[in-house]
Amino acid sequence: LDIWSTEEEEDTMSAADVPGCPPLFVTALCMTNCPTLIVTVGLPARGKTYISKKLTRYLNWIGVPTREFNVGQYRRDFVKIYKSFEFFRPDNEEGLKIRRQCASAALNDVRQYLTEEGGQVAVFDATNTTRERRETIIQFAEQNGFKVFFVESVCEDPDVIQENIVQVKLGSPDYTNCNTEEAVEDFMKRIKCYENSYETLDEVLDRDLSYIKIMDVGQRYLVNRVLDHIQSRIVYYLMNIHITPRSIYLCRHGESELNVKGCIGGDSGLTPRGKEFAKKLNQFIQEQGISDLKVWTSQMKRTIQTAEALCVPYEQWKVLNEIDAGVCEEMMYEEIQGNYPLEFALRDQDKYRYRYPKGESYEDLVQRLEPVIMELERQENVLVVCHQAVMRCLLAYFLDKTAEELPYLKCPLHTVLKLTPVAYGCKVESISLNVDAVNTHRERPEVGVTTHTHTHTHTHTHTHTHTHTHGQYNSPTFGEVCFIPSGTSSSDNIFPS
Numbered sequence: 001l002d003i004w005s006t007e008e009e010e011d012t013m014s015a016a017d018v019p020g021c022p023p024l025f026v027t028a029l030c031m032t033n034c035p036t037l038i039v040t041v042g043l044p045a046r047g048k049t050y051i052s053k054k055l056t057r058y059l060n061w062i063g064v065p066t067r068e069f070n071v072g073q074y075r076r077d078f079v080k081i082y083k084s085f086e087f088f089r090p091d092n093e094e095g096l097k098i099r100r101q102c103a104s105a106a107l108n109d110v111r112q113y114l115t116e117e118g119g120q121v122a123v124f125d126a127t128n129t130t131r132e133r134r135e136t137i138i139q140f141a142e143q144n145g146f147k148v149f150f151v152e153s154v155c156e157d158p159d160v161i162q163e164n165i166v167q168v169k170l171g172s173p174d175y176t177n178c179n180t181e182e183a184v185e186d187f188m189k190r191i192k193c194y195e196n197s198y199e200t201l202d203e204v205l206d207r208d209l210s211y212i213k214i215m216d217v218g219q220r221y222l223v224n225r226v227l228d229h230i231q232s233r234i235v236y237y238l239m240n241i242h243i244t245p246r247s248i249y250l251c252r253h254g255e256s257e258l259n260v261k262g263c264i265g266g267d268s269g270l271t272p273r274g275k276e277f278a279k280k281l282n283q284f285i286q287e288q289g290i291s292d293l294k295v296w297t298s299q300m301k302r303t304i305q306t307a308e309a310l311c312v313p314y315e316q317w318k319v320l321n322e323i324d325a326g327v328c329e330e331m332m333y334e335e336i337q338g339n340y341p342l343e344f345a346l347r348d349q350d351k352y353r354y355r356y357p358k359g360e361s362y363e364d365l366v367q368r369l370e371p372v373i374m375e376l377e378r379q380e381n382v383l384v385v386c387h388q389a390v391m392r393c394l395l396a397y398f399l400d401k402t403a404e405e406l407p408y409l410k411c412p413l414h415t416v417l418k419l420t421p422v423a424y425g426c427k428v429e430s431i432s433l434n435v436d437a438v439n440t441h442r443e444r445p446e447v448g449v450t451t452h453t454h455t456h457t458h459t460h461t462h463t464h465t466h467t468h469t470h471g472q473y474n475s476p477t478f479g480e481v482c483f484i485p486s487g488t489s490s491s492d493n494i495f496p497s
Contacts, residue, residue, distance in 0.1 A: 033228070034145055034146065034147055035114035035115075035119065035120055035121065035122070035144075035145070035146045035147070036120065036121045036122075036146065036147045036148075036149060036230055036231070037110060037114070037121075037122050037124060037137070037141050037146045037147065037148050037149070038052075038055065038121060038122065038123045038124065038149050038150075038151060038234065039124045039126075039128055039134065039137055039148060039149070039150050039151070040052055040123070040124065040125050040126060040127075040128060040150075040151050040152070040153070041127070041128045041129065041134070041150055041151065041152035041153070041200075041201060041211075042127065042129070042152055042153040042154060042155075043127065043129065043191055043194050043195065043198060044127065044169075044187070044190055044191050044194065045161050045164045045165050045168075045169060045187065045191060046153040046154065046155050046161075046164070047153050047155070047164060047217065047243075048125055048126075048127075048151075048153055049070060049072070049125055049168075049424065050168070050243075050423065050424065051151060051153060051214070051238065051241075052068050052070070052123045052125040053068060053424050054241060055123060055151075055234065055237065055238065056068045056123050057397070057400045058237050058373075058397070059121055059233075059234075060400070060402075061366065061373075061396065061397045062233070062366065062367070062370060063363065063366070063367075063403075064120050064121055064230065065118055065119050065120050065121070066119070066120065066121040066122070066123065067113050067119055067121075067122055067123070068122075068123045068125055069106045069107075069109055069110055069113075069122060069123065069124050069125060070106075070125040070126075071099075071102055071103050071106050071124070071125065071126035072125070072126070074102040074103075074105055074106050075098065075099060075102045076173055076174070078098060078101075078102055079098060082173070082174040082175075084186055084189075085186050085187070085189040085190040085192075085193060088190050088193040088194070089193050090193060090196070090197060100493070100495040101493065101495075103126060103133075103494070103495055104493045104494040104495050106124065106126070107124065107137070107140055107494050108494070110122040110124060111140075111144055114144070114146060115144065120230075121230065122146075124137065127194055128150075129194050129197060129198040129199065130197055130198075130199050131199045131205070131206075133495070134150070136494065136495055138209075140494050147210070147227070147228070147231075148209070148210065149210045149211065149212075149231050149234060150201060150209060150210065150211035150212075151211065151212055151214070151234075151238065152200065152201050152211060152212070152213045152214065153214050154200060154213060154214070154215045154216070155215070155216055155217060156216065157216055157217070160216070160217055161191075162184075165183075165184055165187050165188075166180070166184070167423050168423045168424070169183070169187050170183050170184070171423070175187075200213075201213055201222075201224075203222070203224070206224070207224065207225075208225070209224065209225065210224065210225045210226060210227050210231060211223075211224050211225070212224075212234070212235050212238055212239075214238060217242070217243055218239070218241070218242055221238075221239055223235055236374070237374070237377075240374050240377045240378050241377045242377070242378070244380055245420075246379070246380040246381050246382075246420075246421070247290075247381055247418055247419065247420045248376060248381070248382050248384070248398070248418075248419040248420075248421075249285075249381075249382070249383040249384070249416055249417070249418055249419075250383075250384050250386070250391050250394060250395065250411075250416070250417045250419065251281065251383070251384075251385055251386075251391075251415065251416045251417065252385070252386060252387060252388055252391055252411060252412075252413055252414075252415075253270070253274065253300075253302035253303040253305070253306045253385060253386075253387065254270045254271070254273070254274025254275060254276075254277040254278050254281075254302065254305070254306045254413070254414065254435075254437075255270065255271045255273045255274035255277065255413050255414065255437040255438060256268045256269065256270055256271065256274060256302040257269060257270075257271055258330065259271070259274075259413070259437070259438050259440060260438055261332070262332050262333060263330050263331060263332050264325050264328060264329070264330070264331060264333075264336075265322065265324070265325040265328070265329035265330055265331075266329060266330040267300050267301050267302070268301065268302065269301050269302060269305055270302055270305045270306065273414075273435055273436060273437055274302070274305075274306070274437075275305070275309070276435050277306070277413070277414045277433055277435040277437070278305065278306045278307075278308075278309035278310075279309055280414075280433040280434070280435055281306065281309065281310065281416070281433060282309050282310050282311065284416060284431070284433060285310060285312075285383065290381045292380065292381060293312070293381045293382070293383055294315070294379060294381065294382045294383070295307055295310060295312055295313070295314035295315070295382075295383045295385065296314065296315050296316075296317055296320065296372075296382060296383070296384045296385070296386075297314055297315070297316055297317070297320065297384075297385045297386070298316065298317060298318070298320035298321045298322065298385075298386055298387065298390070299316045299317070299318050299320075299321055300321055300322065300387070303320070303385045303386060303387070304316065306385050307385050310383075314385075317372065319368050319369060319371060319372055320369075320372065320384070320386050320387075320390055321387070321390075322386075322387035322388070322389060322390060323359070323360050323361075323362070323364075323365050323387075323389040323390070324356065324358075324359040324360040325356050325359050325360075326355075326356035326357045326358035326359025326360070327340075327356065327357045327358050327359070328340070328343075328356055328357075328359070329359075340357075343356070343357065348445045351407040351408070352403040352404065352406060352407050353403075362389065362392075362393065362403075362406060362407050363403070365389060365390065365393050366393050366406075369390065369393050369394065372384075372394065373394070373397055376394075388411050388440060389407075391409075391411040391417075392406055392407060392409045392411055393406065395409050395411065395417065395419075396409060398419050398421075398426045399426060399428070400425075408442075408443065408444045410441050411441075412432075412437070412439065412440075412441065413437035413438070413439075413440065414432065414433050414434075414435045414436075414437045415430060415431065415432045415433065416430075416431045416433065417429070417430055417431075418430075418431065
């Protein structure tokens, strides 16, 4: 249960209404003593962009401002119409010149992001298959005071490569007007253009570099010279992710007694409607026909009672307990607003970072839930029966939501969200089990506007797919002859001709 959500509440105060209330300063959680440049390495169709997007999403979720810079997108913005693999031939001087300009433009944007825009980590997503190219990037980083960490993806399994081409590359704008066979043939020839010059990270020649080499989609790893906390977090994360098809089911407990009373927190049991939802949840899970489904709950009574109706083994996780409302536990909103008007207003001003007296903030909750995310990445099919604030944090990770969006994500009672990871995003299905419940969602408040939320939940089943767009660079500006991003000059070309 979200500690500021109830079926009957009034938004009558904000921080601006409280005399002497200072504005909250929004600051990033600094986990790096200097900016980090993550550089991908590998042939096309080896999952570099998949890794880049997941890593960017994870780092942003734990509070490290991160942005991905995909050189392929710079190239597509510059060369509006892709013709064929001929563009990538090593003897195509015009194509080589354009690709160098695009890489330089991306690195110039990296420099701006890490030095002027408050970024802590930038992910430079490109092939970077030659030692010469990587040395140029290292020199760029040294000149700007950035640490460099390489992430190489090596795969020799033809089935995995073929699947990646079909699932990801055929949806690329490069192949909009091609049939499948033509597109696959062209892309395989594109890979050939890189193979002869490919120089993998070497244990001897590159022994002074910091890197992780991921072999055959996580079958083996080689880790070298991890120098700081952020690099160790990156390695830990990358060693936990996998590409096995699976679904993750998220739902809240059934309606509880304190939900109905309009109190926050506490450890009450289910109402009759909550118990009915638990029965419906059992039917729904059986209809899914998943033999290896794992079920996780918190250690609170209402999630345990919900899971017991499933008649399957389940694991209790203390870290899945609802956000701690501190001194406000089991209070009604009228009491909180009357007894703690300043606290009530401060939470409206910055719901993500506000911490209850002797309690937690959403930011605290995200840090508490990181082990759950790691384990979800390792597992296959899982049902997590949890609470509103907890579900919001988990959902924000999978849907790549910002800290400002996270506390207002809608997670209604008696509704199951089925998350299916896809190439660069997450397919979401919202399934209402058609059992009435109080609505505990509270919209983002507006100053001077009173809101009432005494309603019943009514959710339609729908499906949509989220792709990761959080932290993407702005569209670059192009000159007529060469790629010159806004705010730079032709002298900023990092890669020599």
